[in-house]
Amino acid sequence: MLIWLRSRKGIVVILQWLLVAVVVVLGLTTGAWRESPTVFWSLVTLTALGNAAMMRMPLLYFYQPTVGMNLFIADTVFVGAAIYSMRGFDTELYLPYFLIVLVAALTRSLARALAIAVAVSVLYMFLVWREGSAGSLLDSAYLIRLPFFLVIALFTGYLANAARLQSEAVQSSRILSEQVRSLQQLASGIAHEVRNPLTAIGTGLEVLLRRLPQSGEERVIVQEALAQVGRVRRMVQETLDLARPLNLKAGWLDLNAALERTVRDEAGSRADGRVAIVRRIAPQPLMLWGDSVLIEQAMHNVVRNALEAMPQGGTLEVGTSALSVRGQEQVLARISDTGGGIPVHQLERLFQPFYTTKPQGTGLGLSLARKYLHAHGGELTVDSVTGVGTRVALILPVAGPVPEMSSAKAPAGS
Numbered sequence: 022m023l024i025w026l027r028s029r030k031g032i033v034v035i036l037q038w039l040l041v042a043v044v045v046v047l048g049l050t051t052g053a054w055r056e057s058p059t060v061f062w063s064l065v066t067l068t069a070l071g072n073a074a075m076m077r078m079p080l081l082y083f084y085q086p087t088v089g090m091n092l093f094i095a096d097t098v099f100v101g102a103a104i105y106s107m108r109g110f111d112t113e114l115y116l117p118y119f120l121i122v123l124v125a126a127l128t129r130s131l132a133r134a135l136a137i138a139v140a141v142s143v144l145y146m147f148l149v150w151r152e153g154s155a156g157s158l159l160d161s162a163y164l165i166r167l168p169f170f171l172v173i174a175l176f177t178g179y180l181a182n183a184a185r186l187q188s189e190a191v192q193s194s195r196i197l198s199e200q201v202r203s204l205q206q207l208a209s210g211i212a213h214e215v216r217n218p219l220t221a222i223g224t225g226l227e228v229l230l231r232r233l234p235q236s237g238e239e240r241v242i243v244q245e246a247l248a249q250v251g252r253v254r255r256m257v258q259e260t261l262d263l264a265r266p267l268n269l270k271a272g273w274l275d276l277n278a279a280l281e282r283t284v285r286d287e288a289g290s291r292a293d294g295r296v297a298i299v300r301r302i303a304p305q306p307l308m309l310w311g312d313s314v315l316i317e318q319a320m321h322n323v324v325r326n327a328l329e330a331m332p333q334g335g336t337l338e339v340g341t342s343a344l345s346v347r348g349q350e351q352v353l354a355r356i357s358d359t360g361g362g363i364p365v366h367q368l369e370r371l372f373q374p375f376y377t378t379k380p381q382g383t384g385l386g387l388s389l390a391r392k393y394l395h396a397h398g399g400e401l402t403v404d405s406v407t408g409v410g411t412r413v414a415l416i417l418p419v420a421g422p423v424p425e426m427s428s429a430k431a432p433a434g435s
């Protein structure tokens with residue numbers, strides 16, 4: 022009920038009935054209706070019928086641009102005829118004109134509402150002029166009414182516009198986040214379905230590969246197929262990771278040790294001696310409160326990117342340090358490479374899921390890394406100069422995530 026009242030239809034319907042009620046009450050109390058009872062009651066009945074018909078109209082109708090104009094014409098004719106037929110200019114019969122301006126201000130843009138207020142004023146002056154002597158126009162009672170039409174249009178129009186914009190913004194952001202959610206559900210639904218058959222295909226290909234002779238065309242084909250299956254499996258797993266809500270399993274961990282482990286794993290699995298590794302690890306342990314699996318996964322993704330950026334070799338530099346930003350203790354891990362760098366126009370797309378420039382890439386590594394850092398109240402930044410290299414910083418608060426950012430509890434007293 023409340024929602025209906027607050028909808029545009031609700032407001033317009035209420036104001037329309039108010040208009041009829043005001044005219045009836047004013048007509049009766051001032052006795053103006055006796056001037057021509059038939060005209061008075063016909064007008065009231067017609068407008069009431071119109072209102073009843075309007076109440077049955079679908080909500081959407083009230084958002085059409087023509088509705089304001091139709092209402093304006095109908096209302097003006099109704100009130101104008103009522104006043105004119107009852108010679109009610111000395112009475113309070115001018116009051117309904119305010120309601121017309123109000124309806125206009127609520128259903129139309131601010132500029133249109135003002136235009137309607139001006140039109141009402143002109144019409145009103147015309148009726149006063151036709152009715153009485155020309156001198157009555159200068160009567161202060163009339164003159165004061167006119168600016169009020171404009172003031173009402175201005176204020177109501179402004180407020181209605183602001184409310185409308187706000188509710189439209191809320192509406193569209195709600196629709197958007199619903200769409201994102203259903204897309205996420207779809208993606209992870211598909212990923213779940215695909216995961217098991219992929220495992221079966223991968224296992225089958227591995228068995229096949231073992232039985233094939235050491236050289237030969239078939240072997241190359243099966244190896245390529247296995248590589249592609251591996252890529253799709255990674256993509257499926259990472260899509261699931263990206264869509265799934267995080268549940269931090271936090272504890273104390275040493276950033277230095279985590280980074281060392283990551284570099285050892287990654288460099289070990291890709292060691293070809295062409296990449297030199299420089300370590301600038303802080304001498305003292307850098308303890309922080311967080312989920313070690315997720316933090317290490319984030320570092321893995323960044324180190325892997327750095328190594329992949331230097332296929333011809335180069336220098337991988339990793340370092341850690343502690344810092345204090347506005348009283349908050351933080352730890353920082355830097356991972357730099359001397360690869361080709363990232364062009365400026367690509368920088369803003371780095372965190373877009375599935376954005377990749379690699380034939381075997383998934384485009385999810387950085388999105389995931391940043392998601393994991395954000396879950397800890399941390400941040401991931403990328404600086405890059407084409408032809409020189411790229412430097413990625415992972416920044417994490419020592420105390421872990423602030424409580425409202427995650428359900429995980431931060432340690433007491435740190």
Ligand code: ADP
Binds near residue numbers: 382
């Ligand atoms: P993927 O590695 O699967 O492509 P990521 O999200 O990890 O996905 O990275 C997205 C893209 O960002 C990469 O395809 C690459 O173009 C760029 N990129 C990331 N790290 C680096 C880096 N260290 N040097 C150059 N380009 C990078």
Ligand code: MG
Binds near residue numbers: 322325326384386387
């Ligand atoms: Mg990557």
